[in-house]
Amino acid sequence: MGGTGKLLDVRDIRVTFRSSDGPPARAVEGVSFALDAGETLAIVGESGCGKSVTGLALMRLIPSPPGIIETGQAILEGTDLLTLPEHQMRDIRGGKIAMIFQEPMTSLNPVFKVGHQIAEAIHVHQDISKEDARTRVIDLLGRVQIPSPAERFESYPHQLSGGMRQRVMIAMALACNSRVLIADEPTTALDVTIQAQILELLEGLRDQTGMGLILITHDLAVVAGTANRVAVMYAGRIVEQSPVAELFAKPLHPYTRGLLKSIPSRNVGQAKLPVIPGTVPEASNKPAACHFHPRCPYARDICRQEVPELRKLSPGRLTRCWALGDWLDEE
């Protein structure tokens, strides 16, 4: 992990949604991370903490207005995605960087055959004959393990199950050999057995193609099984970054600890599931300083006054908390 030749280097992205009534919503406040080729980075957090917005910002697909990317860089193989003119960005989207979404039910156009939708993704980026594109699509459908791909080419989205549709979405994302794939909650809408298949598929494809995978999820079980590294987000900031094994072994940030504690275990008989008290603050109305302090069992005065920096504790481990090391472990 780490290494020098980073595939994607994201620095200090800030996304704000302006609103005509009320203060602007600062959805993402200075998110930075790096991604290596062949690596899976999971971005974890509760709903509304800015995970998906971060993903959309990398694709430059933030609905604008009201959203704007205020600052930041996202350097993919030497080009900053955030300053590219729109027509060049269009070539990058679906070409070098692709994204799949949570709802496979609605992410496909209901009026076209799935094969044509994948073929279109190829035609947009490559000058290729119809027959060649068709061969490529059938090959892709096979690679995402859709049975009888030649027949499925002719299927309409409503004739496929949710898992099949998500496979089609993955095939579309892979159509032009993307270097980075952003998967925004790719398995949330699927049932558990299909979830495992899709994650396995993504992992296998990542290893085959050497692409970098950004897995946005709120499901820590998905993280544990798939990711190499984890970035935990809370209210628009990354509060902890860590290799996956170390995060589960010894979480550093109080929020991460809370998340890990609230995973339902299979031990029946445990009376009540521990929860983190309170809810994620609205993006337009966040507590000052450390956004987590109202829900934090360890909060002290300094947490209410100053924003903690994201500090490096050991190679690959970063945390944004005043408490690290000192009073956190005493308790």
Add this chain to the structure above:
Amino acid sequence: MTESKLQTADKPSRTPFQESWRILRRNRLAMAGMVFFIAFFLLALAGVIVTQEWDLRRGAVMDPTTIRLADKLKPPMTRCSESDVPATDRPLFGVYLLGTDSLGRDVLSRMLQGAWVSLTVGFVAVGLSVAIGIFLGGLAGYFGRWVDTIIMRFVDIMLCIPRFFLILTVLALWGGGIFKIMLVVGITSWMGTTRFVRAEFLSLRRQDFVTAARALGLSDLRIIFRHMLPNALAPVLVSATIGIAGTILLEAGLSFLGFGVPEPHATWGKILDDGRKYLFDAPWLTFTPGFAILIVVLSFNLFGEGLRDAFNPKLRERGA
């Protein structure tokens, strides 16, 4: 990988089109409308064939311009008076099926010629207005913001102008003619479609497949016209069907007022106008075109409303 566990049990479900067709088929009025719709189309097509002068020496099979003063104002089903009318001028089978007008012209052949005019005026004018409406509505709904504001305020302005009088003015200044009528009607009737399409696009724009299409790097125009438009077409189709009925009526009204297609070409409105003077002596002259207009407009409206019900997902749930 666990290939054996792959889901293959996919539903053999119907396409949305098949589903709509199933509902439409159960709506008897709409089906009747559709049958008349098709019959009218075929009749107009037959009309243009039999009333055209394909061969100068033989003339048309049924010439709508032949004047037979001896046989003027004959009621329907009258036999042609063979002693007074030369053999070349006689109607098909020697019978005036729908009677003759004040110049002894065969009403049936004039009706057939007029059907084609009504049909083309309806389709071309509505086609033009739908094309403009889809284009402007699509842009307004997809881009929003100032594009939307400009287009929709322009729609408001256009709606302020009384259409019929605008058309009368234009035709009075530039003269009549079938193509001018199509053009003017088309250019003055796209506002409804624009609003429909814009409303559809506003809701489609937020859907995941549009974001997914953008994430694939598709251009805006491609997303608008290839991906969103087919999903927004149902209400357009409905309003177009009803629009055709309105246009046929409008063209008949213009012809009735003498602003329509110039002589000697027959249209239903003009036959109606000619017959007005003989309302009591020769009621078939007004009854025939009036009834034809009624049937055609009614069947288009019924068909259009049936389509609207068939495309409406709420009714679909109840029906299924």
